[in-house]
Amino acid sequence: MSAPLTVVILAAGLGTRMKSKKAKVLHRAGGLTLAEHVVRRALELTSPDRVCVVTGHQAEAVESTLSPYRVRFARQTEQRGTGHALLCCREALASQDGLLLVLYGDTPLLSRQTLEDLVAEQRDNEYTAATLITTELDNPFGYGRILTDSEGNVRAIVEEKVATEEEKKIRQINSGIYCFRAPLLWKHLGELHPNPTTNEIFLTDIVEALGRHGYAVGAFPVSDSSELLGINTRVELAAADTLLRRRKVEELMLAGVTVEKPETVTVDAGVEVGQDTVIEAFAQLLGATRIGADCHVGACSILCDATLGDQVEVLPFTMVNASHLDDGAHVGPYARLRLDNHVGAGARIGNFVELKKTHLGPGSKAMHLAYLGDASVGAKANIGAGTITCNYDGTSKHGTNIGDGCFVGSNSTLVAPLSLGAGSYIGAGSVITNSVPEKALGLGRSKQVVKEGWVEARTKKG
Known part of the structure; x- marks a missing residue:
């Protein structure tokens, strides 16, 4: 029997680059909110009781929008990074075994096939603690670079601002989408420390944390990078809308x-x-x-x-x-x-x-x-x-x-x-x-009256 799958969707962010009073994940593309696209995709993979959406900014509005889908919710009252968001649902989900898939509420273009293949890759590889989706970009500026070992496993994710010139040449980037062995994730997630500059806890640090305990993290490359588009601006929202409608x-x-x-x-x-x-x-x-x-x-x-x-x-x-x-x-x-x-x-x-x-x-x-x-x-x-x-x-x-x-x-x-x-x-x-x-x-109209010679008589009067 295959391991059960839990899906966590991170949807607590402020989305400041959207320049909007409305939470970013409530903006619409392809006829649905961004969050709905991701929830619907998750429900193609597992049951509603195994889908947990982490909300924060405008949590009530987000939860109201998603309530028809009967998924679970966890609150991140302070937006302190992706790792912290995952910690916010640990109490609710720690008892669930099997695999745990991490998605984002602003990535509406992921296909069912890609996610099924990612989960299958992790399920079939008993020696990896996690597998993350990667892709190659011609211009990877701004993205975390994937550093791999000789066997192709991920040994670290290096962010743009701290990467060396040699590391910046790497075109393989991190999508932020992971599939974990749930017990190992919950066991070691607490080892992540806040970034000294931002006080945020980043999920990317889990790769090195697992590595310190001898666990491998696999890379799952996706050739179509458009699937991984995260929506941060109205320009990207319009691009996602175009792609979703073309697909439909x-x-x-x-x-x-x-x-x-x-x-x-x-x-x-x-x-x-x-x-x-x-x-x-x-x-x-x-x-x-x-x-x-x-x-x-x-x-x-x-x-x-x-x-x-x-x-x-x-x-x-x-x-x-x-x-x-x-x-x-x-x-x-x-x-x-x-x-x-x-x-x-x-x-x-x-x-x-x-x-x-x-x-x-x-x-x-x-x-x-x-x-x-x-x-x-x-x-x-x-x-x-x-x-x-x-x-x-x-x-x-x-x-x-x-x-x-x-x-x-x-x-x-x-x-x-x-x-x-x-x-x-x-x-x-x-x-x-x-x-x-x-x-x-x-019948409800006045009787018609015809006056013979009326026009001629009127003309003579004038």
């Missing part, structure tokens, strides 16, 4: 989704898209959007937390927010579904139509220049151009119920609360303030 779009295309001009399309990490769906240029798929098979999402459309069935068509410049579109629905162009709408199978929403908290039944249509708010529309109803539901009286919102097969003529004003019975008709241009029974005609 490529993932969709490899799964059978057509993405036109993929470099222009924005897709968040939590989005799911079915096979043979087409995503046009400049579309944005955000949040927890779910799109079925054989759908078509038009250019410049924005879908956020939307759910689409199969064969749904969203035409260009349409916004769909927190709404559900059943199979075969048709929306747009230039439509807006604001919040909590349900568009039934085969229903059609046309250009410049806005819905808010509205149910549109199967086969119903609202094709032009309409507003439906707090409304329930039955099946196969027709909502004419310019129809407005007046749902707000200045104090409260009220609902409008439109039955199956209703026909609402163009430029009608429906003053809620109101019900239109199944099969009823509303004459064009009506203002309807009272409910209309089934299969009745509702």
